[in-house]
Amino acid sequence: MLIHPNGVTKFIAPNGLAGRVQFIGNPSENLGSIRITAVRLLDEGTFTCIFSVFPSGAYTTEIPLTVLVPPVVNVTVDIPPVIGENEVVFATCVAAGAKPQAEVTWKTGAFGSLLRIVTNSTQHANGTTTVLSHLLGVPTKAANQQQVQCVVNQSALVTEKTYNYSINIHYPPQSLNVTLSETSKTTVLLCVADGNPQANYTWSRLVQPWPGSSVRAEGDKLHLLSLNSELNGLYVCEASNPYGRATGSLYVHISSETSAACWVLLVILCLIVSAALVWYWWKYRQFPWSSIVAKAPEQTISISSKTRRHDKVEEGEDDPLAATVQTRKEPEEEEEVS
Structure with a gap:
């Protein structure tokens, strides 16, 4: 690189520096500084600066360039x-x-x-x-x-x-636990397994499959969409990753609301009947079915329809309007019922 006194530069042997070297010195002050941009490892070496002064001659100095590369x-x-x-x-x-x-x-x-x-x-x-x-x-x-x-x-x-x-250590699923989620507003079974990487979850019910419209499996969660006795059974969760698998289970029992209501009504009815029987016995000192065992004789009163006479009834004669009381006994019921 040749620098004239007027600052004009001329590349004689660029050596890969063309376009990346800029003269920033001042010849009138005997400053010959240059700037190298986009430094490369190949730029490392010794640069020689030569000042040519007429008529005294040339002055030379060497400047080493060390290129540092960060990791x-x-x-x-x-x-x-x-x-x-x-x-x-x-x-x-x-x-x-x-x-x-x-x-x-x-x-x-x-x-x-x-x-x-x-x-x-x-x-x-x-x-x-x-x-x-x-x-x-x-x-x-x-x-x-x-x-x-x-x-x-x-x-x-x-x-x-x-x-x-x-640090990332891989291991198979461990400590699997199936619980009822307490944070969800709906009924959700939650399968919790400790494994790395994260496990994939598979849900099933023993003996028979669950009703498709009533249950939805979603990863580690099993949603029970409608609560009825058809969902009763043992639910199994399997967690697996490339290093192993683990299983857990939870038994679900759902009581029918209709059945429960019937039992409640039956109990209430029994209590009412019992109370009525106690009151009846307290008032009559017998139970309602006691009259079936011993029934009192019936009495009937009959009045004659004959015309009354105006003459005096002689002593000893019967008055045709006299009321007759007849006692009619019912046939005695058998004491023992076969």
């Missing part, structure tokens, strides 16, 4: 750890393509005593380095969702970078 960082795991007894990789923190090499550490808190860290690096042909730091441990249910942090330091970074990560 590209991510925290991941190749194979999700599954609950077991052998040590596996929980997470890997990758600081890729950095120049110079990045420093990678972990913050694990109280959980760190159960973990082990293994770090290695790879040098690339372009001068950059990739660092992989592995977090290892025995996968247990207690390790699931533990919070850790990958911390990266490097000279191209203004401050250290911290990356949060939640």
